[in-house]
Amino acid sequence: MKRLKQMMIFAAIVEAGSISAAGEQLSLSKSVISQNLKDLEHALGVILLKRTTRKLSLTDAGNRFYLQCKEINLIASNAWEQAQTFLNEPKGRVRITAPNALMETLVTPVIAELIKRYPDLKPELINADEQLDFMEHDIDLAIRVGRSSDSSLTQKRIGSFKDVLCGMPEFAGQQLGSIPYIANVWQGKKVSHTFVKENKEVQQFSTEAQCITNSFYSCISLLKAGAGIGVVPDFYLSKFADELVAVNSELILPSNPVFAMHPYGKNQPLNVRVCTEAITEQLTKLVAQSNN
Template structure:
């Protein structure tokens, strides 16, 4: 890489026709430009330009070397333009991870619309309740519930939802809830504890033991919908399941869950990631206002 600046200055000398002309186009002093050329010739061990008081003439070695330098300039310019294009036009592959509960209702529909709008955009959606590492797992964008404690992660709040403790109408209305089977996702653990708020803001505690656990949100939802027991699902999922499901405690509310978009970019967020975040935020906002 140390050779490239010398080669670039050499190209400018040839195209400007003189060291003076190259110095003016590069906004450098003539002595600095001369030193670049001298260093280049010394390292190569060949004379590139025959210099006199009146004109500069390329040697045979100089002509061949200039042709190679021009090719490098073209490659450099192409790489520069490609990198800048990513800033303005959503394109390329984006790896997105999100919890199961958010993927099919929020993430996938939002990204599906983007793919129609930006044909050069490619996405890989990774659904799972295990949080992947953005760096080691090469994740471009992570959608998570709750903030990350990692100091190297950039995060932005993009929406919210509330969990609903629910079950089938038949189970909730006709069976003693204290005897109902609690169906838990693995991350909830065995011992279940929920703190609700009533209409006056008073806290109401509900605790039980999970008799059924699953490592998949969709398995948990399927069990609840089939009347196996009660469990938590996000409000936007619950709204889609009505009237098959109903709230266990319709007058009580669980705390709001905040949703964040996480990435590792500092000052320059690629447009591909930016439009994905905006589309997911829009979709989540639309669902939460139903």
Template sequence: MSLFAHVVDAGSVSGAADKLGLSKSVVSQHLKTLEQDLGVVLIKRTTRRQFLTEPGKRFYESCKALNQIAADAWDNVQAQQSEPEGQVHITAPHALVETLLAPVISKLMRQYPGVIVKLTCEDQHLDLMAHNIDIAIRIGASKDSTFRQKRLGVFRDVLCGHPRFKTVSLEQTPYVANAWEGESISHQLVSGNGESMMFRPKVSCITNAFHSTVSLIRSGAGIGLIPSFYLHNELPDVTALLPDESLPENPVYLLTPFSKHVPMAVKVCVDALSVHIQEQLLIHNG
């Protein structure tokens, strides 16, 4: 009923889908189910326009009132809440936590003691609805169009290793791979003058955790990829092996399942994370 009112207000299914942050197919299916349950046609549609039937006009008034009641109830609760409180579930890849998330989460905890942050570190893309996740920080865009996603910036991975590897042929050097790199690994490196080369490493070790990869690289077990922003931590025994060559950019996105009426605790976390991550990525890419 709520979606039906939004479709009427927006003038089309696609317009309502965009406003609500849902896919067009989801809105269409709900509208179809509603008409089947009622046993009447509410909207007649052509390729260019939609028209309310007589039953649809009467039903719309009730559905519009329902939406207004829900919006008023939400606004009243929000107005009574002077401070953000409640649990906010955040997920992010391991590599992003130490530099991009931990400082801002620490600040949020001090600023809003009523907010409880649940942080799930996971390199795989978790299902936001299945795991009840409020905010996801991801590397790469999401294919799920039902969620709002905001591009925060980019970073590049850097081919790193112990300084002793600077004088060794990289093709024959042991490579420590992150599990997300897959089984067949190849990296395109581009020089400052635009020339590109393909680097196909000799994989000798595969890890499923970012910090394990860093520890193995530091110990001299092999070479591997470390994000540019993480190198600003001045890691001992680690150096960029090809400082004049660059790997492709990795975009970072923030996703949330909320499109309207975002809980105050989630909103303050979204705002703080967005600002901090954007600033850090800009600094480390500057």
């Protein structure tokens, strides 16, 4: 890095025509400029500039070296400009992971709109109910229910939703323990729910799942086929208004906080920020619609 700095200072001296003028352009003192030039010539073992009290002139070695320095400066300048284009408009790859239930209704409609708006944006979507490792899977943004224990991630709560214990209309009003339970794999075989009634009374419910699936869509299919009851996000349930209903509208489950997570700290890339903001807006809209 020190050599690159010295090369850039040397090129500035040549282009400015004097050490003093180069110092003014680079906001460095004349002594700092002179010392860097001296150190550079010493490291190279050649004289780059012939100096008199009135003017500077390139030696043959200095002229050849300057042409290389100029090329390096041009490459650095182009790299800087190209990198800054990412500040103006979201572009490039952004890999996003989310649970199946959130990906279809929350994430994909947002990404579809962003692709239309920003043709250089290249999203990659990974449906995964398990929490994938950011480094291993090269993830830029994760939308997850609940906080992560990984303290290296920047985590922002973007909203919340409620699960609804539902099934076919024929199960409405029946005793919960008498109906088979269809569980997602993250719930485990022994399922437990804490309901809060409208009068604030708390009711516990525990059962053993008769069927477990690692696919949210398989769970939905089983519920629609009348195999039993299970939980579905409130904003997703509206898609099946004629097929699935809350088995007991008085039993309300607590809110599930939704977080957006990324590994970039304060230097969040524009494409990640734009996706996060759009997903947050979509979640707010979905929850509002489900409450109407």
